[in-house]
Amino acid sequence: xxxxxxxxxxxxxxxxxxxxxxxxxxxxxxxxxxxxxxxxxxxxxxxxxxxxxxxxxxxxxxxxxxxxxxxxxxxxxxxxxxxx
Numbered sequence: 502x503x504x505x506x507x508x509x510x511x512x513x514x515x516x517x518x519x520x521x522x523x524x525x526x527x528x529x530x531x532x533x534x535x536x537x538x539x540x541x542x543x544x545x546x547x548x549x550x551x552x553x554x555x556x557x558x559x560x561x562x563x564x565x566x567x568x569x570x571x572x573x574x575x576x577x578x579x580x581x582x583x584x585x
Contacts, residue, residue: 510577514551517573521554529570530560537564538572551575 518533525531535549547564554571 506575506577510551510575513575514573517552517575521552521571525554528557530555530557532560538569539564539566548572 514533518531521531531552531554533552535551536553538548538550538553540546540548550569550572552571552573552575553565553569555565555569559565559567559569
């Protein structure tokens with residue numbers, strides 16, 4: 502398991518989620534929490550974008566199996582790290 506992202510990462514994800522939620526047309530949903538996106542079943546390859554925009558139908562599924570309309574990964578620079 503990876504350590505929980507630092508506060509600025511969570512703040513960026515939540516702010517983006519709120520802004521997208523207010524801007525999306527009916528029939529689209531924004532999910533701002535880790536949610537499995539199954540890219541491949543064999544061998545298993547799963548990603549968890551920080552924020553995704555999906556159709557209302559996709560939002561009801563246990564996990565994402567088709568590409569979302571938008572996937573956002575927020576990069577976080579860790580203290581003391583020279584690179585991103």
